[in-house]
Amino acid sequence: MKVTIIGTGYVGLTTGVALAYLGHEVVGLDVDERKIESLRKGTPPIFEPHLTELMKLASERLSFTTRYEEAIPQADVVFIAVGTPSLNDGNPDLHYVRSAAEEVGRHLGDGFTVIVNKSTVPVGSGNWVESLVRDAFEARNGSVPSGRYAVVSNPEFLREGVALADTLYPDRIVVGAEDPRAVEVMYALYKPIIEQTFPAPNFLPRPEGLSAAPFITTDIPSAELIKYAANAFLALKISYINEISRLAEKVGADVTRVAQAIGLDKRIGSRFLQAGIGWGGSCFGKDTAALVATAREYGVPTPIVEAARTVNYQQREWVIEKLVNALKILKGRTVGLLGIAFKPHTDDLRDAPALDIAKKLIERGVKVKVHDPVALENARKELGDSGICYCDRAEEVAKNADALILVTEWPQYRDLDWSHVRSLMRRPLVLDGRNFLEPQAMLDLGFEYMGMGIGSLRPASNAITQ
Ligand code: NAD
Numbered sequence: 183m184k185v186t187i188i189g190t191g192y193v194g195l196t197t198g199v200a201l202a203y204l205g206h207e208v209v210g211l212d213v214d215e216r217k218i219e220s221l222r223k224g225t226p227p228i229f230e231p232h233l234t235e236l237m238k239l240a241s242e243r244l245s246f247t248t249r250y251e252e253a254i255p256q257a258d259v260v261f262i263a264v265g266t267p268s269l270n271d272g273n274p275d276l277h278y279v280r281s282a283a284e285e286v287g288r289h290l291g292d293g294f295t296v297i298v299n300k301s302t303v304p305v306g307s308g309n310w311v312e313s314l315v316r317d318a319f320e321a322r323n324g325s326v327p328s329g330r331y332a333v334v335s336n337p338e339f340l341r342e343g344v345a346l347a348d349t350l351y352p353d354r355i356v357v358g359a360e361d362p363r364a365v366e367v368m369y370a371l372y373k374p375i376i377e378q379t380f381p382a383p384n385f386l387p388r389p390e391g392l393s394a395a396p397f398i399t400t401d402i403p404s405a406e407l408i409k410y411a412a413n414a415f416l417a418l419k420i421s422y423i424n425e426i427s428r429l430a431e432k433v434g435a436d437v438t439r440v441a442q443a444i445g446l447d448k449r450i451g452s453r454f455l456q457a458g459i460g461w462g463g464s465c466f467g468k469d470t471a472a473l474v475a476t477a478r479e480y481g482v483p484t485p486i487v488e489a490a491r492t493v494n495y496q497q498r499e500w501v502i503e504k505l506v507n508a509l510k511i512l513k514g515r516t517v518g519l520l521g522i523a524f525k526p527h528t529d530d531l532r533d534a535p536a537l538d539i540a541k542k543l544i545e546r547g548v549k550v551k552v553h554d555p556v557a558l559e560n561a562r563k564e565l566g567d568s569g570i571c572y573c574d575r576a577e578e579v580a581k582n583a584d585a586l587i588l589v590t591e592w593p594q595y596r597d598l599d600w601s602h603v604r605s606l607m608r609r610p611l612v613l614d615g616r617n618f619l620e621p622q623a624m625l626d627l628g629f630e631y632m633g634m635g636i637g638s639l640r641p642a643s644n645a646i647t648q
Contacts, residue, residue: 183207183371186257188282190217190246192228192345192464192530193300193338194263199233200349202240203383204374210246211253221246229529229556230345232385239383255291259371262286262311263300263338267464267532272471279303283311287318287327295331296367300338302409302469304476308335308358308402332361334368335402337409342463343527350375350382351389354396358405365399372397410476413469418490419454420461425493427457427635428500437635438617457635459539459589459615460497462524464532467491497634498538501587501615502546504632508611509584513547516608518579521590522554522561529557531564535615536589544569551579555592577603585611591618601627 183206187198190212202208212218217227224241226233237244247253254260264278279301286297299311312333319327335358340348355376357368374380376397382388400408427437437457445452461467470491477484502512509515524534531537540550551571552561558572573579576595580586580603588595596619604610604627611630612619624631 183258183367184256185209185259185261185371186211186253187261187263187300188212188253188286189262189264189278189301190214190221190227191263191265192230192342192528193340194261195221195226195228195233196230196340196345196349197261197263197300197338199236199240199244200346201371202243203236203350204380205243206371207243208240208245209253209257210244211248211250212246213248215248218246218248230342231527232346232383235385236346236383250285250289254286254289254295257291257295258293259296259298259367260286261298261300261336265464266301266303266468266472268468268471272475274302274304274468274472276303276307279307279311280314283314284318287315288322290315290319290327290331292330294329294363294367296364297331297333298368299333299335299406302337302413302465302472303335303406304410304472305403305406307406308333332359332364333402334359334361334364335405336368337405339409339412342530343525347386350380350386351378351392352395354398356398356400356405356408358400358402358408360402369397410469410473413465414473414487414490416454417461417466417470417494418486420456421490421493423455423457424460424497424635430457430635435635438633456617458497458617459501459535459634460494462533462535464530467494467533498535498542500634501535501539501613502542504613505543505585505587508613508630508632509609512543514549515547515584516549516551516582517543518551518553518573518583518586520553520576520579520586520588520595521592522552523557523590526590526592529554529560531557531560537561537564539587539589540565540570551581551583553579554590555594577606580604580606583607584609585613587613587615588618589615591616595619600624600629604628 185201185206186209187194188211190210198208198210220227262282264282266274269275299307337356355372359365376395378393423441430437441455444450445455470487474484474487519536522536523529543550551573553573553576562572576598610628612624613632617633621631
């Protein structure tokens, strides 16, 4: 099939490369000329594990352009995968979607084209995009494009850092559509994934036992709501355990043990129950805000989602409070941050807790040193140079530091030579914002160790036997 992907960011590029790997002819289209130039050379402009390798394997069926007239007329399927960042009132900014939809309408070809809303867009956007395409076509051609296209909603659930595996081996594929022809096209497009018939790349092995991916078809509003409902649920699960973690700390309980034990209840499950600094990234903050904004528009209260947001952003303050409790005075101190990306295995800094924490510390007169294995360059663009020192090596942030905060649980931080790190620090204080390090091992090395929601050391008698 001929596929065009509008927007070659984290979602569009991953989707395009995966579809090309599966045998489709894919054109990636972006308005950012530098991105397209870099992609034409085979270099992804973002960091995502295995993307370069898969791009290489799919290169014969992959091309990139900035020109709509080259990419739209021939396409059987056009994905809109542009950004939908938050506006100040919580609603998503849809102007990129509008502009993409209008361009599609202007350049629609003679065949039947399925236009796919892959961007996360509010309920009602299917209708809206449909009308934008129709109006743009009519304005250019003076006639109605009846029967020539259908709009479907196909929300994306990938996680940055494991985006390719999530795309090739998804928990489910959701397609919201009114036109049965469009459902058929979407099934055919995703058939190798739905039926798991493609040869797995050796660097992305198929999970054991996986023989099919559920293909869920719905009406368009349900598909649109599924995306927001899923992200809000995950966000509130994290905020729930973070709320419990604050109580755990006060009463002298250990939230990691609490989470482990409640997570063994199959109705609850253990994932997304790790207490810590809270979520960030391009999706949870913006999508929960958009869900609240949409519900407000319809007069439906959403106190649970709003509370999840409040708890999440308070976690960032709480980190600072914990530091004040330990150091008493922040002014004039040096604090090292390990990790800036909002989670490991990505260079994405959108809504990253580390940015907020760094800014709050700088405001309080702290000299901040930061390290991240892949996001340093992006961090410099976000934070500038004043009051901040960018370190190429993780150990450098420890030098003369009064405290270290582990913000992102990059696996390599577990393997640091912590005894050397300790020797470099002015005060060997570690605030483990992700409960990622082994507390007893840190204490044995002579660190003062603080986790999130860990009020006391764990005696061996507390062990849970499974
Ligand atoms: P991104 O910012 O990384 O990429 C968007 C791309 O669209 C950019 O390269 C931009 O230049 C391009 N663009 C903007 N307007 C354009 C236009 N008119 N024509 C062509 N290209 C245009 O965004 P992303 O992270 O890939 O997210 C895209 C959408 O997918 C968002 O709605 C997001 O909420 C959703 N989503 C993201 C993730 C994620 O983990 N990043 C996961 C699921 C869903």
